[in-house]
Amino acid sequence: MNDSLGFRCGFVAIVGRPNVGKSTLMNHLIGQKISITSKKAQTTRHKITGIYTDHETQFIFVDTPGFQTKHRNALNDRLNQNVTETLAGVDVIFWVVEALNVGHEDEQLLKFFPKHVPVILVVNKQDKVKDKLHLHNFVNDLMQRHHFAQMEVVSAKHGQRLGELLQKARLFLPEGIPLYPEEMITDKSERFLATEIVREKLFRYMGEELPYAMNVEVESFTVEESGLKRIHIAVLVDKDSQKGMLIGKSGEKLKKISTEARIDMEKLFDAKVFLKVWVKVKSGWADDVRFLKELGL
Template sequence: MPAREPQYGPEDGVELPIPEPPKPGERLTGDEPSAAARRSTDEPTAADTTDLRSPGAPESGTRSGFVALAGRPNVGKSTLVNAIVGRKVAIVSDKPQTTRRAIRGVCTGPDYQLVLVDLPGVQRPRDLLTERMQGRVETELRECDAALFVVNLEEGIGPGDRWIAEALRKANVPVIIVANKVDRLNKSKLITALNETNELGLDAEVFPISARYGDQVDALVDHVSALLPEGPFYFDTRDSSDQRLEVHLAELVREQVLRRTFQEVPHSVEVEVTDIERRDDELLIVSAAIWVETDSQQGILIGKGGDMVKRIGRAARKEIELEMDEHIHLDLTVRVRKNWRREDRLLDRLGIE
């Protein structure tokens, strides 16, 4: 496979294209359904997209398909998606439940296109939110063309890994076990950890990688692309994700919340972009609500004299400006909605299926 461009993130100051913002005078409001919310009607899952191939894609000699990334929380699935795509399409933090939606990133080569589905980390459902997240995992595993089973070599194989292995056996799809975080182990520990993957009982090749540093990522892409069915591409070759602008911006704000909060607060937070408006050719105004479940959580996120929400806003605005290459005014409000994780209608509106 020809060498791909080096992987960069927003911290490198590289312009990262995302869906087009509104033109002057246009507005996007929170009443518009997100990409995930529309998926059941006009964005079908992998099994239903046979007739949605990109009309401009090559007609023959190409392979394309949906590749699900499954694994326990914090094994590096989102980091791997970003490394393969070469863009930041999924937010990353060390908190469980960072990924709540099935994020799709697109990696296109000369004769292949991988549609990478970054799944929520497998965990025991505790409320409607986590029930929906785990339901999405099971659905995507059944409907994908291939699966990357990401395991954390540093932590070893656990019960969650065995649950995923069983789900993959039932799905009967080609599987590659991606043994991540090899950079954290010496040679002897690495060999021991790799041998532990035999406990999963899968007839699958094991790829040791470091998603963080990009080690062996190109080789992994070569291998998984060969497993995909022949056919034209699903997406335009310039696409890197199917996320709508307001969903992507909300996720960038939530990423900054996750990096600055602890204990129950990160799990109790969701962000909803309620309005996007261009005032002129040089300023985009983004309004977003940070939802929490209790008054005490609201107080923590606002901080003394508004210090915490200001720090979240500054960091999120910097990320957004780097990606969009324009000036942003970000207006954040922290709102209380008790038990929002158990509300069907709100989860539908937020696009969490």
């Protein structure tokens, strides 16, 4: 690795309203899936750090939760606080918006950005726009209304123009040696990644039926001498009726979720996994501040 004076290393915050493609963007930037993606809003609840290192730069990505304004409770207040605290300590911000679709919810995020941190406008989902002149005018309008340090139009899903985006971001990172080993892609533990994988399957198979007040926690995570990882995970819901929805008829839905989660874990951990997932009812957990602290939220 080149650790000469020209090497740069710094933190990049990925910010935007729910469903603009923040998690997909980070997963493609680092080349591996560590942040869950879903069409359901508010899937990311923790600051997930992804790391990408090449011969001249180490980018440390922070995938923040989208600001939540529709549901006010202790959980969302804490999520919003996480975003503002994260932005204060980064070197550059990616403000991710959806091509041709910027509204009040997008623009209200700008007021939370620290004035000393450069902001790069990232217009995502360009592949969905057929009228390129319309897209060009859309970008120009945004650039004229707000002061951005740089701009890039990308398709995170298809990996288009992500290299150009990284080169623009590099200019704002300080010179210095890498903070993490070259092969490291995240600072998150396997316990944390296991819960993220289960949560993604829940979002995928439940869709709009998924309870908003739902969380996943590891109850035990052990590694046997053979290398087998034995993982027990509980899904927390608010009501008994939600428990039945998650389990499904004869337990088929939960079995399918567990099987697919186990397969993804084995790929990510490069090891055999025994996974047990069950559903627990804890009424009012999303408004219980003390309980949220215990979960690390």
